[in-house]
Amino acid sequence: MKPVVRVENVSYAYDGGSQGQVEALLDVSLEIWPGEFVAIIGHNGSGKSTLAKHMNALLLPTRGDVYVLGMNTRDESLLWDIRQTVGMVFQNPDNQIVATIVEEDVAFGPENLGVPPDEMRRRVDEALALVDMTGYEKSAPHMLSGGQKQRVAIAGVIAMRPRCIVLDEPTAMLDPVGRSEVLRTVRHLASNEGIAIVHITHFMSEAVYADRVIVMEEGRVALSGTPREVFSQPATLRKLDLDVPQVTELAAQLRAAGVALPRYPLTVEEMADDIGTLLGRGPCSSEPQNR
Protein backbone atom coordinates (compact mmCIF):
# COMPACT_ATOMS: atom_id res chain seq x y z
CA MET A 1 0.00 0.00 0.00
CA LYS A 2 1.31 3.43 -0.74
CA PRO A 3 0.41 6.63 1.11
CA VAL A 4 -2.19 8.96 -0.39
CA VAL A 5 -0.17 11.95 0.76
CA ARG A 6 3.51 12.05 1.61
CA VAL A 7 4.95 15.22 3.11
CA GLU A 8 8.75 15.13 3.00
CA ASN A 9 10.88 17.59 4.99
CA VAL A 10 8.57 20.45 4.14
CA SER A 11 9.31 23.99 5.24
CA TYR A 12 7.25 26.96 4.23
CA ALA A 13 8.05 30.62 4.76
CA TYR A 14 6.17 33.69 3.66
CA ASP A 15 6.60 37.43 3.81
CA GLY A 16 4.71 38.56 6.91
CA GLY A 17 4.92 42.30 6.24
CA SER A 18 6.14 44.11 9.35
CA GLN A 19 6.88 40.77 11.04
CA GLY A 20 9.42 39.94 8.33
CA GLN A 21 9.83 36.37 7.07
CA VAL A 22 7.43 34.03 8.86
CA GLU A 23 8.43 30.36 9.08
CA ALA A 24 5.03 28.70 9.08
CA LEU A 25 6.29 25.14 8.65
CA LEU A 26 9.68 23.76 9.67
CA ASP A 27 10.88 20.45 8.33
CA VAL A 28 7.59 18.59 8.57
CA SER A 29 7.42 14.97 7.40
CA LEU A 30 4.38 12.73 7.55
CA GLU A 31 2.29 10.29 5.55
CA ILE A 32 -1.45 9.87 5.22
CA TRP A 33 -2.63 6.34 4.39
CA PRO A 34 -5.79 5.17 2.59
CA GLY A 35 -8.81 4.96 4.92
CA GLU A 36 -6.95 6.58 7.77
CA PHE A 37 -8.67 9.17 9.96
CA VAL A 38 -6.04 11.66 11.07
CA ALA A 39 -6.82 14.59 13.35
CA ILE A 40 -4.52 17.59 13.36
CA ILE A 41 -4.72 19.84 16.39
CA GLY A 42 -2.79 22.88 17.49
CA HIS A 43 -3.28 26.55 18.19
CA ASN A 44 -3.93 29.25 15.64
CA GLY A 45 -0.62 30.02 14.01
CA SER A 46 0.78 26.55 14.73
CA GLY A 47 0.90 25.76 11.01
CA LYS A 48 -1.94 23.27 10.72
CA SER A 49 -3.88 25.11 8.00
CA THR A 50 -0.67 25.84 6.13
CA LEU A 51 0.14 22.14 6.24
CA ALA A 52 -3.35 21.24 5.02
CA LYS A 53 -3.07 23.61 2.07
CA HIS A 54 0.09 21.82 0.97
CA MET A 55 -1.83 18.59 0.60
CA ASN A 56 -3.60 19.64 -2.57
CA ALA A 57 -1.16 22.18 -3.99
CA LEU A 58 -2.98 25.27 -2.72
CA LEU A 59 0.46 26.07 -1.32
CA LEU A 60 3.84 24.80 -2.50
CA PRO A 61 6.71 24.14 -0.08
CA THR A 62 9.63 26.55 0.20
CA ARG A 63 11.81 23.50 0.84
CA GLY A 64 10.98 19.79 0.66
CA ASP A 65 8.27 18.03 -1.37
CA VAL A 66 4.68 16.88 -1.12
CA TYR A 67 3.54 13.83 -3.10
CA VAL A 68 -0.09 12.95 -3.75
CA LEU A 69 -0.25 9.30 -4.87
CA GLY A 70 3.33 9.78 -5.97
CA MET A 71 2.58 12.98 -7.91
CA ASN A 72 4.79 15.89 -6.86
CA THR A 73 2.57 18.91 -6.11
CA ARG A 74 5.18 21.14 -7.80
CA ASP A 75 4.31 19.60 -11.16
CA GLU A 76 1.75 22.04 -12.61
CA SER A 77 0.72 19.62 -15.34
CA LEU A 78 -0.64 17.31 -12.60
CA LEU A 79 -2.55 20.02 -10.73
CA TRP A 80 -6.05 18.82 -11.67
CA ASP A 81 -5.26 15.19 -10.92
CA ILE A 82 -3.88 16.23 -7.56
CA ARG A 83 -6.91 18.36 -6.67
CA GLN A 84 -9.24 15.59 -7.74
CA THR A 85 -7.39 13.13 -5.51
CA VAL A 86 -7.33 15.38 -2.44
CA GLY A 87 -10.45 17.51 -1.83
CA MET A 88 -10.76 20.34 0.67
CA VAL A 89 -13.61 21.46 2.95
CA PHE A 90 -13.31 24.75 4.81
CA GLN A 91 -14.56 26.28 8.03
CA ASN A 92 -17.41 28.50 6.92
CA PRO A 93 -20.24 26.56 5.31
CA ASP A 94 -21.68 29.73 3.79
CA ASN A 95 -18.56 30.46 1.77
CA GLN A 96 -18.36 27.19 -0.13
CA ILE A 97 -21.86 26.65 -1.45
CA VAL A 98 -22.07 27.90 -5.03
CA ALA A 99 -25.50 26.83 -6.32
CA THR A 100 -29.07 27.55 -5.24
CA ILE A 101 -30.16 23.90 -5.18
CA VAL A 102 -28.34 21.18 -3.22
CA GLU A 103 -27.93 18.71 -6.11
CA GLU A 104 -26.55 21.39 -8.41
CA ASP A 105 -24.05 22.34 -5.77
CA VAL A 106 -22.89 18.74 -5.40
CA ALA A 107 -22.68 18.41 -9.21
CA PHE A 108 -20.61 21.55 -9.62
CA GLY A 109 -17.18 19.90 -9.33
CA PRO A 110 -17.80 16.82 -11.52
CA GLU A 111 -19.59 19.00 -14.10
CA ASN A 112 -16.35 20.90 -14.54
CA LEU A 113 -14.62 17.57 -15.12
CA GLY A 114 -17.03 16.85 -17.96
CA VAL A 115 -18.78 13.90 -16.32
CA PRO A 116 -21.73 12.77 -18.53
CA PRO A 117 -25.31 13.34 -17.23
CA ASP A 118 -26.31 9.76 -16.26
CA GLU A 119 -23.00 9.18 -14.51
CA MET A 120 -23.51 12.58 -12.85
CA ARG A 121 -26.91 11.57 -11.45
CA ARG A 122 -25.35 8.44 -9.98
CA ARG A 123 -22.47 10.33 -8.41
CA VAL A 124 -24.69 13.02 -6.89
CA ASP A 125 -27.12 10.48 -5.41
CA GLU A 126 -24.28 8.40 -4.06
CA ALA A 127 -22.50 11.40 -2.55
CA LEU A 128 -25.67 12.68 -0.85
CA ALA A 129 -26.38 9.20 0.50
CA LEU A 130 -22.86 8.96 1.96
CA VAL A 131 -23.32 12.17 3.93
CA ASP A 132 -26.85 11.16 4.95
CA MET A 133 -28.52 13.96 2.98
CA THR A 134 -30.69 11.90 0.63
CA GLY A 135 -34.05 13.65 0.26
CA TYR A 136 -32.53 17.14 0.22
CA GLU A 137 -31.64 17.08 -3.53
CA LYS A 138 -34.02 19.96 -4.39
CA SER A 139 -33.56 21.93 -1.16
CA ALA A 140 -32.14 25.43 -1.09
CA PRO A 141 -28.77 25.36 0.72
CA HIS A 142 -29.47 28.57 2.65
CA MET A 143 -32.43 26.87 4.37
CA LEU A 144 -30.21 24.11 5.78
CA SER A 145 -28.55 24.03 9.21
CA GLY A 146 -24.79 24.57 9.51
CA GLY A 147 -24.14 20.85 9.91
CA GLN A 148 -26.27 20.05 6.85
CA LYS A 149 -24.46 22.69 4.78
CA GLN A 150 -21.09 21.24 5.75
CA ARG A 151 -22.32 17.78 4.75
CA VAL A 152 -23.42 19.16 1.37
CA ALA A 153 -19.95 20.67 0.98
CA ILE A 154 -18.44 17.26 1.80
CA ALA A 155 -20.78 15.62 -0.75
CA GLY A 156 -19.54 18.07 -3.38
CA VAL A 157 -16.01 16.84 -2.71
CA ILE A 158 -17.06 13.17 -2.64
CA ALA A 159 -18.69 13.54 -6.07
CA MET A 160 -15.18 14.17 -7.41
CA ARG A 161 -14.25 10.64 -6.20
CA PRO A 162 -11.26 11.76 -4.11
CA ARG A 163 -8.95 9.40 -2.23
CA CYS A 164 -8.47 11.89 0.59
CA ILE A 165 -10.50 14.75 2.05
CA VAL A 166 -8.82 17.50 4.06
CA LEU A 167 -11.24 19.37 6.33
CA ASP A 168 -9.94 22.62 7.81
CA GLU A 169 -11.91 23.22 11.02
CA PRO A 170 -15.21 22.10 9.48
CA THR A 171 -16.94 22.13 12.87
CA ALA A 172 -15.68 25.44 14.28
CA MET A 173 -18.85 27.36 13.43
CA LEU A 174 -21.36 24.60 14.22
CA ASP A 175 -23.52 23.83 17.24
CA PRO A 176 -23.10 20.51 19.11
CA VAL A 177 -25.57 18.67 16.84
CA GLY A 178 -23.89 19.96 13.69
CA ARG A 179 -20.49 18.98 15.07
CA SER A 180 -21.52 15.42 15.76
CA GLU A 181 -23.20 15.11 12.32
CA VAL A 182 -20.00 16.12 10.56
CA LEU A 183 -17.85 13.93 12.79
CA ARG A 184 -20.08 10.91 12.18
CA THR A 185 -19.89 11.54 8.43
CA VAL A 186 -16.11 11.74 8.24
CA ARG A 187 -15.64 8.68 10.46
CA HIS A 188 -17.95 6.75 8.15
CA LEU A 189 -16.07 7.88 5.03
CA ALA A 190 -12.76 6.73 6.49
CA SER A 191 -13.80 3.38 7.90
CA ASN A 192 -16.41 2.30 5.32
CA GLU A 193 -15.34 4.04 2.10
CA GLY A 194 -11.59 3.91 2.54
CA ILE A 195 -11.26 7.65 1.99
CA ALA A 196 -8.39 9.11 4.01
CA ILE A 197 -9.60 11.93 6.25
CA VAL A 198 -7.43 14.76 7.51
CA HIS A 199 -9.56 16.53 10.10
CA ILE A 200 -8.24 19.80 11.51
CA THR A 201 -9.98 20.77 14.71
CA HIS A 202 -9.73 22.59 18.01
CA PHE A 203 -11.98 20.09 19.69
CA MET A 204 -10.16 17.27 21.47
CA SER A 205 -13.48 15.52 21.89
CA GLU A 206 -13.35 14.99 18.10
CA ALA A 207 -9.66 14.05 18.00
CA VAL A 208 -10.24 11.10 20.37
CA TYR A 209 -12.05 9.27 17.54
CA ALA A 210 -9.13 9.55 15.11
CA ASP A 211 -6.75 6.71 14.24
CA ARG A 212 -3.87 9.11 14.69
CA VAL A 213 -3.51 12.56 16.22
CA ILE A 214 -0.88 15.02 15.08
CA VAL A 215 -0.23 18.00 17.35
CA MET A 216 1.33 21.02 15.64
CA GLU A 217 3.16 23.77 17.49
CA GLU A 218 5.19 26.59 15.96
CA GLY A 219 5.35 24.99 12.54
CA ARG A 220 6.54 21.61 13.75
CA VAL A 221 4.96 18.29 14.64
CA ALA A 222 5.09 18.43 18.45
CA LEU A 223 3.38 15.09 19.13
CA SER A 224 2.04 12.29 17.00
CA GLY A 225 0.43 8.99 17.83
CA THR A 226 -2.84 7.26 18.65
CA PRO A 227 -5.23 9.39 20.71
CA ARG A 228 -4.30 7.34 23.78
CA GLU A 229 -0.57 7.85 23.25
CA VAL A 230 -1.07 11.58 22.81
CA PHE A 231 -3.46 12.00 25.72
CA SER A 232 -1.17 10.01 28.01
CA GLN A 233 1.19 12.98 28.06
CA PRO A 234 -0.70 15.45 30.22
CA ALA A 235 2.37 17.48 31.10
CA THR A 236 3.21 18.12 27.44
CA LEU A 237 -0.41 18.86 26.60
CA ARG A 238 -0.67 21.31 29.46
CA LYS A 239 2.48 23.05 28.31
CA LEU A 240 0.89 23.44 24.89
CA ASP A 241 -2.34 24.78 26.54
CA LEU A 242 -4.35 22.14 24.76
CA ASP A 243 -7.86 21.37 25.66
CA VAL A 244 -8.18 17.74 26.86
CA PRO A 245 -11.50 15.91 27.28
CA GLN A 246 -12.97 16.46 30.75
CA VAL A 247 -12.72 12.76 31.69
CA THR A 248 -9.02 12.73 30.73
CA GLU A 249 -8.44 15.85 32.82
CA LEU A 250 -10.31 14.30 35.75
CA ALA A 251 -8.23 11.12 35.52
CA ALA A 252 -5.02 13.16 35.40
CA GLN A 253 -6.03 15.06 38.54
CA LEU A 254 -7.07 11.88 40.37
CA ARG A 255 -3.83 10.13 39.42
CA ALA A 256 -1.84 13.12 40.61
CA ALA A 257 -3.63 12.82 43.96
CA GLY A 258 -2.60 9.18 44.26
CA VAL A 259 -5.56 7.31 42.79
CA ALA A 260 -4.47 4.10 41.06
CA LEU A 261 -6.11 4.60 37.67
CA PRO A 262 -4.47 2.49 34.96
CA ARG A 263 -4.59 4.94 32.03
CA TYR A 264 -5.82 8.27 30.74
CA PRO A 265 -9.34 7.50 29.52
CA LEU A 266 -10.64 9.11 26.34
CA THR A 267 -14.38 8.59 26.75
CA VAL A 268 -17.03 8.48 29.46
CA GLU A 269 -17.30 4.69 29.05
CA GLU A 270 -13.57 4.12 29.53
CA MET A 271 -13.50 6.28 32.65
CA ALA A 272 -16.53 4.48 34.09
CA ASP A 273 -14.88 1.11 33.33
CA ASP A 274 -11.66 2.14 35.06
CA ILE A 275 -13.51 3.37 38.13
CA GLY A 276 -15.40 0.06 38.20
CA THR A 277 -12.16 -1.93 38.04
CA LEU A 278 -10.62 0.12 40.81
CA LEU A 279 -13.62 -0.35 43.08
CA GLY A 280 -13.24 -4.05 42.43
CA ARG A 281 -16.63 -4.65 40.92
CA GLY A 282 -17.95 -4.77 37.42
CA PRO A 283 -20.79 -2.54 36.39
CA CYS A 284 -24.15 -3.22 37.91
CA SER A 285 -25.91 -3.40 34.59
CA SER A 286 -23.99 -5.00 31.80
CA GLU A 287 -26.01 -3.83 28.79
CA PRO A 288 -23.76 -1.93 26.44
CA GLN A 289 -24.79 1.64 25.82
CA ASN A 290 -24.48 3.18 22.43
CA ARG A 291 -23.42 6.77 22.13
Added chain:
Amino acid sequence: MARQALTDVNLSIDEGDLVAIIGKTGSGKSTLVQHFNGLLKPDSGRVLVDGQDIWGKGVALRDIRRKVGLVFQYPEHQLFEETVALDIAFAPKNLGLSDAQVDDAVREAMRIVDLDYEEFADRSPFELSGGQKRRVAIAGVIAMCPKVLILDEPTAGMDPRGREDVLGEIQALHEKHGYTIVLVSHSMEDVARFAKRLVVMEAGKVVMDGDPREVFRHRQELIDIGLGVPQITDLMAELARRGYGFSTGAITVEEAREILLPPLLAASIESTGSAGPDPCEGRCGHGLR
Protein backbone atom coordinates in the same frame (compact mmCIF):
# COMPACT_ATOMS: atom_id res chain seq x y z
CA MET B 1 -42.19 33.94 3.74
CA ALA B 2 -42.34 35.04 7.36
CA ARG B 3 -40.76 32.82 9.93
CA GLN B 4 -41.66 33.01 13.59
CA ALA B 5 -38.27 33.38 15.23
CA LEU B 6 -39.47 34.11 18.77
CA THR B 7 -42.77 33.21 20.40
CA ASP B 8 -44.03 34.77 23.61
CA VAL B 9 -40.70 35.06 25.40
CA ASN B 10 -40.71 36.36 28.97
CA LEU B 11 -37.39 36.94 30.65
CA SER B 12 -35.83 39.38 33.04
CA ILE B 13 -32.15 39.88 33.65
CA ASP B 14 -31.15 41.28 37.02
CA GLU B 15 -28.38 43.73 37.61
CA GLY B 16 -25.10 41.89 38.29
CA ASP B 17 -26.25 38.62 36.77
CA LEU B 18 -24.13 36.37 34.52
CA VAL B 19 -26.59 34.59 32.28
CA ALA B 20 -25.82 32.14 29.49
CA ILE B 21 -28.30 31.48 26.71
CA ILE B 22 -27.96 28.08 25.06
CA GLY B 23 -29.86 26.44 22.22
CA LYS B 24 -29.07 24.92 18.87
CA THR B 25 -28.62 26.97 15.70
CA GLY B 26 -31.94 28.55 14.71
CA SER B 27 -33.46 28.28 18.20
CA GLY B 28 -33.71 32.07 18.44
CA LYS B 29 -30.78 32.92 20.72
CA SER B 30 -29.21 35.59 18.53
CA THR B 31 -32.61 37.00 17.58
CA LEU B 32 -33.47 37.29 21.26
CA VAL B 33 -30.30 39.13 22.29
CA GLN B 34 -30.62 41.53 19.37
CA HIS B 35 -33.90 42.68 20.96
CA PHE B 36 -32.08 43.66 24.15
CA ASN B 37 -30.61 46.84 22.69
CA GLY B 38 -33.17 47.58 20.01
CA LEU B 39 -31.37 46.18 16.99
CA LEU B 40 -34.56 44.26 16.33
CA LYS B 41 -38.06 45.45 17.15
CA PRO B 42 -40.56 42.90 18.49
CA ASP B 43 -43.76 42.33 16.46
CA SER B 44 -45.61 42.17 19.73
CA GLY B 45 -44.62 42.52 23.36
CA ARG B 46 -42.16 44.88 24.99
CA VAL B 47 -38.51 45.10 25.91
CA LEU B 48 -37.71 47.17 28.97
CA VAL B 49 -34.27 48.42 29.99
CA ASP B 50 -34.12 49.88 33.50
CA GLY B 51 -37.92 49.78 33.50
CA GLN B 52 -38.18 51.85 30.34
CA ASP B 53 -39.92 50.52 27.21
CA ILE B 54 -37.13 50.90 24.64
CA TRP B 55 -39.59 51.47 21.81
CA GLY B 56 -41.71 53.85 23.91
CA LYS B 57 -42.31 57.51 23.05
CA GLY B 58 -39.43 59.80 23.89
CA VAL B 59 -36.91 57.03 24.41
CA ALA B 60 -33.73 57.47 22.37
CA LEU B 61 -32.39 54.13 21.15
CA ARG B 62 -28.97 55.70 21.25
CA ASP B 63 -29.21 55.90 25.04
CA ILE B 64 -30.37 52.29 25.22
CA ARG B 65 -27.41 51.17 23.13
CA ARG B 66 -25.04 52.99 25.45
CA LYS B 67 -26.49 51.10 28.38
CA VAL B 68 -26.65 47.73 26.64
CA GLY B 69 -23.54 46.92 24.64
CA LEU B 70 -23.69 44.09 22.14
CA VAL B 71 -20.62 42.17 20.97
CA PHE B 72 -21.52 40.29 17.80
CA GLN B 73 -20.33 36.88 16.62
CA TYR B 74 -16.84 37.11 15.12
CA PRO B 75 -16.54 40.76 16.24
CA GLU B 76 -12.94 40.92 15.02
CA HIS B 77 -14.32 40.95 11.47
CA GLN B 78 -15.56 44.43 12.23
CA LEU B 79 -12.19 45.84 13.23
CA PHE B 80 -11.20 48.32 10.56
CA GLU B 81 -9.02 51.11 11.90
CA GLU B 82 -5.27 51.40 11.48
CA THR B 83 -4.51 51.16 15.16
CA VAL B 84 -6.04 49.50 18.18
CA ALA B 85 -6.63 52.84 19.91
CA LEU B 86 -8.40 54.33 16.87
CA ASP B 87 -10.62 51.28 16.57
CA ILE B 88 -11.69 51.43 20.21
CA ALA B 89 -12.18 55.20 19.94
CA PHE B 90 -14.64 54.90 17.07
CA ALA B 91 -17.86 54.66 19.09
CA PRO B 92 -17.06 57.17 21.84
CA LYS B 93 -15.98 59.65 19.15
CA ASN B 94 -19.37 59.30 17.53
CA LEU B 95 -21.00 60.15 20.84
CA GLY B 96 -19.48 63.59 20.45
CA LEU B 97 -17.05 63.38 23.36
CA SER B 98 -14.03 65.67 23.48
CA ASP B 99 -10.64 64.28 22.44
CA ALA B 100 -9.53 64.10 26.07
CA GLN B 101 -12.70 62.24 27.05
CA VAL B 102 -12.30 59.83 24.14
CA ASP B 103 -8.71 59.18 25.14
CA ASP B 104 -9.79 58.47 28.71
CA ALA B 105 -12.48 56.09 27.51
CA VAL B 106 -10.01 54.19 25.31
CA ARG B 107 -7.41 53.87 28.07
CA GLU B 108 -10.04 52.74 30.56
CA ALA B 109 -11.53 50.19 28.12
CA MET B 110 -8.07 48.78 27.35
CA ARG B 111 -7.29 48.58 31.06
CA ILE B 112 -10.55 46.68 31.66
CA VAL B 113 -9.92 44.11 28.92
CA ASP B 114 -6.31 43.79 30.06
CA LEU B 115 -4.58 45.12 26.96
CA ASP B 116 -1.56 47.19 27.89
CA TYR B 117 -1.97 50.68 26.43
CA GLU B 118 1.71 51.33 25.80
CA GLU B 119 2.16 47.99 24.10
CA PHE B 120 -0.96 47.81 21.98
CA ALA B 121 -2.46 51.28 21.37
CA ASP B 122 -0.49 52.01 18.22
CA ARG B 123 -0.38 48.54 16.76
CA SER B 124 -2.50 47.42 13.87
CA PRO B 125 -5.40 45.29 15.14
CA PHE B 126 -4.79 42.94 12.22
CA GLU B 127 -1.41 41.85 13.57
CA LEU B 128 -2.82 40.59 16.86
CA SER B 129 -3.69 37.03 17.87
CA GLY B 130 -7.31 35.86 17.70
CA GLY B 131 -7.85 36.31 21.43
CA GLN B 132 -6.30 39.79 21.39
CA LYS B 133 -8.40 40.87 18.39
CA ARG B 134 -11.52 39.78 20.15
CA ARG B 135 -10.50 41.73 23.25
CA VAL B 136 -10.04 44.83 21.10
CA ALA B 137 -13.56 44.32 19.74
CA ILE B 138 -14.95 43.93 23.27
CA ALA B 139 -13.03 47.05 24.36
CA GLY B 140 -14.74 48.95 21.53
CA VAL B 141 -18.10 48.19 23.13
CA ILE B 142 -16.85 48.80 26.68
CA ALA B 143 -15.60 52.25 25.66
CA MET B 144 -19.29 53.25 25.50
CA CYS B 145 -19.50 52.50 29.25
CA PRO B 146 -22.47 50.14 29.08
CA LYS B 147 -24.04 48.61 32.19
CA VAL B 148 -24.92 45.41 30.43
CA LEU B 149 -22.66 43.52 28.07
CA ILE B 150 -24.16 40.99 25.67
CA LEU B 151 -21.78 38.63 23.88
CA ASP B 152 -23.00 36.42 21.05
CA GLU B 153 -20.83 33.28 20.99
CA PRO B 154 -17.74 35.09 22.21
CA THR B 155 -15.44 32.06 21.83
CA ALA B 156 -16.73 30.69 18.49
CA GLY B 157 -14.00 29.49 16.17
CA MET B 158 -11.19 30.20 18.63
CA ASP B 159 -8.37 27.89 19.63
CA PRO B 160 -8.23 26.65 23.25
CA ARG B 161 -5.77 29.36 24.28
CA GLY B 162 -8.00 32.06 22.79
CA ARG B 163 -11.08 30.56 24.40
CA GLU B 164 -9.54 30.59 27.88
CA ASP B 165 -8.29 34.11 27.26
CA VAL B 166 -11.72 35.46 26.33
CA LEU B 167 -13.61 33.48 28.98
CA GLY B 168 -11.20 34.68 31.66
CA GLU B 169 -11.78 38.21 30.43
CA ILE B 170 -15.55 37.85 30.64
CA GLN B 171 -15.30 36.48 34.15
CA ALA B 172 -13.12 39.42 35.18
CA LEU B 173 -15.57 41.90 33.63
CA HIS B 174 -18.28 40.37 35.75
CA GLU B 175 -16.42 39.87 39.01
CA LYS B 176 -13.95 42.75 39.08
CA HIS B 177 -15.84 45.37 37.12
CA GLY B 178 -19.42 44.53 38.03
CA TYR B 179 -20.84 44.17 34.54
CA THR B 180 -24.15 42.45 34.02
CA ILE B 181 -23.38 39.85 31.37
CA VAL B 182 -25.48 37.86 28.95
CA LEU B 183 -23.61 35.41 26.76
CA VAL B 184 -24.77 33.10 24.01
CA SER B 185 -22.77 29.87 23.91
CA HIS B 186 -22.56 26.44 22.31
CA SER B 187 -20.22 25.00 24.90
CA MET B 188 -21.94 23.23 27.77
CA GLU B 189 -18.57 22.85 29.50
CA ASP B 190 -17.94 26.59 29.41
CA VAL B 191 -21.37 27.66 30.62
CA ALA B 192 -21.16 25.10 33.46
CA ARG B 193 -17.98 26.77 34.65
CA PHE B 194 -19.03 30.38 34.29
CA ALA B 195 -22.73 31.09 34.21
CA LYS B 196 -24.84 31.72 37.29
CA ARG B 197 -28.00 31.11 35.34
CA LEU B 198 -28.87 29.23 32.16
CA VAL B 199 -31.65 30.06 29.74
CA VAL B 200 -32.40 27.28 27.25
CA MET B 201 -34.03 28.21 23.93
CA GLU B 202 -35.80 25.82 21.59
CA ALA B 203 -37.82 26.77 18.51
CA GLY B 204 -38.14 30.41 19.54
CA LYS B 205 -39.23 29.71 23.11
CA VAL B 206 -37.56 29.66 26.49
CA VAL B 207 -37.90 26.04 27.59
CA MET B 208 -35.72 26.07 30.72
CA ASP B 209 -34.40 28.85 32.92
CA GLY B 210 -32.50 28.36 36.13
CA ASP B 211 -29.37 27.45 38.02
CA PRO B 212 -26.94 25.54 35.73
CA ARG B 213 -26.89 22.61 38.13
CA GLU B 214 -30.67 22.41 38.02
CA VAL B 215 -30.82 22.74 34.22
CA PHE B 216 -28.16 20.05 33.63
CA ARG B 217 -30.23 17.61 35.69
CA HIS B 218 -32.50 17.44 32.63
CA ARG B 219 -29.94 15.53 30.62
CA GLN B 220 -32.26 13.66 28.30
CA GLU B 221 -34.44 16.70 27.52
CA LEU B 222 -31.30 18.66 26.62
CA ILE B 223 -30.08 15.88 24.34
CA ASP B 224 -33.52 15.71 22.69
CA ILE B 225 -33.35 19.38 21.71
CA GLY B 226 -29.88 19.00 20.21
CA LEU B 227 -27.85 20.14 23.20
CA GLY B 228 -26.27 18.02 25.88
CA VAL B 229 -24.59 18.23 29.24
CA PRO B 230 -20.91 18.67 30.12
CA GLN B 231 -18.94 15.43 29.60
CA ILE B 232 -18.30 15.26 33.33
CA THR B 233 -22.05 15.31 34.04
CA ASP B 234 -22.39 12.48 31.54
CA LEU B 235 -19.75 10.52 33.44
CA MET B 236 -21.61 10.91 36.73
CA ALA B 237 -24.86 9.84 35.04
CA GLU B 238 -23.10 6.79 33.56
CA LEU B 239 -21.70 5.83 36.99
CA ALA B 240 -25.19 6.13 38.47
CA ARG B 241 -26.59 4.00 35.64
CA ARG B 242 -24.01 1.35 36.46
CA GLY B 243 -25.21 1.31 40.01
CA TYR B 244 -22.51 3.24 41.88
CA GLY B 245 -24.03 5.41 44.54
CA PHE B 246 -22.09 8.64 43.91
CA SER B 247 -23.88 11.96 43.93
CA THR B 248 -24.73 12.86 40.33
CA GLY B 249 -24.94 16.64 40.46
CA ALA B 250 -21.37 17.49 39.35
CA ILE B 251 -21.12 19.88 36.39
CA THR B 252 -17.40 20.68 36.51
CA VAL B 253 -14.20 18.61 36.73
CA GLU B 254 -13.47 20.11 40.17
CA GLU B 255 -16.84 19.04 41.54
CA ALA B 256 -16.47 15.50 40.18
CA ARG B 257 -12.99 15.30 41.67
CA GLU B 258 -14.33 16.23 45.09
CA ILE B 259 -16.99 13.53 44.91
CA LEU B 260 -14.76 10.79 43.51
CA LEU B 261 -11.40 11.40 45.17
CA PRO B 262 -12.15 10.13 48.72
CA PRO B 263 -13.70 6.77 47.72
CA LEU B 264 -11.23 6.12 44.88
CA LEU B 265 -8.23 7.04 47.00
CA ALA B 266 -9.46 4.71 49.73
CA ALA B 267 -9.90 1.94 47.17
CA SER B 268 -6.39 2.55 45.81
CA ILE B 269 -4.83 2.37 49.25
CA GLU B 270 -6.72 -0.72 50.31
CA SER B 271 -6.59 -2.37 46.93
CA THR B 272 -5.32 -5.51 48.61
CA GLY B 273 -7.68 -5.26 51.58
CA SER B 274 -11.45 -5.39 51.66
CA ALA B 275 -13.49 -3.11 49.42
CA GLY B 276 -16.22 -0.81 50.68
CA PRO B 277 -19.89 -1.69 50.78
CA ASP B 278 -21.30 -3.09 47.56
CA PRO B 279 -23.58 -0.40 46.10
CA CYS B 280 -25.46 -3.02 44.14
CA GLU B 281 -26.30 -4.76 47.39
CA GLY B 282 -25.66 -8.13 45.87
CA ARG B 283 -28.27 -7.67 43.14
CA CYS B 284 -25.80 -8.16 40.38
CA GLY B 285 -24.17 -11.21 41.79
CA HIS B 286 -20.67 -9.94 41.24
CA GLY B 287 -19.46 -12.45 43.74
CA LEU B 288 -17.14 -9.92 45.32
CA ARG B 289 -15.38 -10.84 48.49
